[in-house]
Amino acid sequence: MPADRRPRTAAKRAAEARRVALAQTAATRRRRGILGGIAAAVAVLTALVVVFVVQDRRTSTSDRAAVPGNTVADGAAVRVGDAGAPVVIEVYEDYLCPVCRAFEERNAATLAELVDSGAAAVEYRPVAILDRASTDRYSTRALNAAAVVADAAGPEAFVAFSGLLFAAQPEEGGPGLSDDRLVALAGQAGATGTRVADGIRDLAYEDWTRRVTDEASKAGLQGTPTIRVDGEELPLREATPEGIAAAVSAAAQG
Amino acid sequence: MGRGLAPAVPWVATAARVLLGAVFLVAGLLKIPDPAAAVRAVRAYRLLPEPLVEPVAFGLPVLEIAVGLALILGVFVRAAAAAAAVLVLVFLAGVGSAWARGLQIDCGCFGGGGEVAAGSTAYPAEVARDLGLLVLAVFLTLRPRSRLAFGGRDVPPSAPASPGRTERTEPTDAR
Structure with missing residues (x-):
């Protein structure tokens, strides 16, 4: 507004x-808005x-994460079966995964037969991806315990321990098996001693569980x-006894 | 919208703000506790090169929380709503592309993600939810003024009956 046009009233x-x-x-306000x-x-x-x-x-x-002994593939897998088996079956599982439990119930015997007959070797590549689905990071704790068992008592004990874990699988959303229970199951699978118990309780292979999970991802x-x-x-x-057998013979011929 | 409903618009905007903001805040917060799972969820889309996976997995929740807080408090509403719209468009593109490629993944929208059991995907519901959020975000970008806002975007209770006119005469600091 020009200065000479003053308002009159x-x-x-x-x-x-x-x-x-x-x-x-x-x-x-504008200045404040810009500053804000x-x-x-x-x-x-x-x-x-x-x-x-x-x-x-x-x-x-x-x-420098500790790698459990009795593993292959740079520590990422536990292998059972002949070194010269013509076919390798890799199995990725999480101990809290219900579908994995169903898979084991249905196919564990078939996998064992394939290994026994020398038709295939099985590489178990367990991972911990379901920590969110339990209140106490059960996936990681169970996987660590499995690594402790493999390290202390070998691949066969690892497979036995895995079977016990799946048979006793807790429901998703709640607490997992306690450390005491894991130690007891490890003993049942053939891994005993204070080193086993300490390894399970202190998560000796926690870093390893993260590494193998990340690598699998x-x-x-x-x-x-x-x-x-x-x-x-x-x-x-096709993950049925018949489907697996068919895939193995197809792979053996291929 | 009829003239009789015009005074309700700021209240509708308030509801949209709080709803959209709460969804973003919760979605962001749920991704913080398990960063490794967030990384796997982002990787599961198989869209980003590996060097970008971690920055996105760690940074996205921060943006979601920031947008959510801004919307709930009512500060920088237009900018936050526009950012929300962009983010939702990105989510829609990601979920749509995963769906189109037949990937068996969970969107990981509220934490988790990636590693669901095969066959339990929920793409239609995820897309529908994102479209709903997109409508809210676009509405708020166009009409950011609402009641109960901290950021100077509040409509004064004593404002004349027609907010349509006040918008032109009042000093607006669209930011």
Whole structure:
């Protein structure tokens, strides 16, 4: 508004004052808005960096992580069967996974027969992907216990322990088996002694459980159970005694 | 929308804000406790090169929480709603692409993800939910003014009956 055009009446002056005040308020608000926006952006960026660093540390695994003995494939698998078996069956399982339990109930005997007859070797590649589904990180604790058993008593004891774990599988959503129970089952599978008990209670192979799970995920593992026959994924609906036998003989000929 | 309903718009916006904000806040918070699972969920889409998997898995929850908090508090509503719309579009693209490629994965929208048992995918429900969220986000981007907001976006209770007119005369700081 030009300076020479003064408002003439009181009403107009008041209106003018209100207009100026409003404009000032608007300017102040705008300035505050910009400052607030910058502050919020800085806060979000800071949170991004902090969370990234923290989560990265939580998921990183030490290169010197203890690897359980009696394993193959750089510690990622427990192998049973002849060294020269013509076909290799890989089995990815999580001890809390109900479908894995069903798979074991249905096919454990078949796998054992294939191993006994020398038709195939089985590489168990257990992973811990269902920690969220129990209140006490059962997937990790069970997998660690299985590693302790393999280390202390060998692949056959590992297979026996796995069978016991699946038979006693807790329901998803609640607590898993207690450490005491895991130690008792390990003893039943042939792994005894204070080293076994301590290893189970102290999560001796926790870093290893993270590493093998991460490696399996990177290798394209989408869920459990996943069965691969000579590297070829077996569809779950074919994961029956007949389906596995057919896949093994097909692989042996192929 | 009839003229008689116009005064209700800011309240509708408030409801949309709180609903959308709560969904984002919860979705973000649930991804924090198990970062390894978040990484696997992102990887399971098989869309990102490995070096980008961790940054997305760790960063996405932070953005979701930030957007959720902003919407619930009513600060930077337009920016937060626009960001929410973009994020939901990205989610829709990811879920749609997983569906189209026949991947057997859970969307991992609220933590978990990836590793569900084969055959238990829920793509139609996931897409429907995202479309609903998209409607809320777009609405809030267009009409960010609402009641019970902290960020200067509140409609003064003494405002004249027609918010349509006040929007033009009042100083607006669309931010």
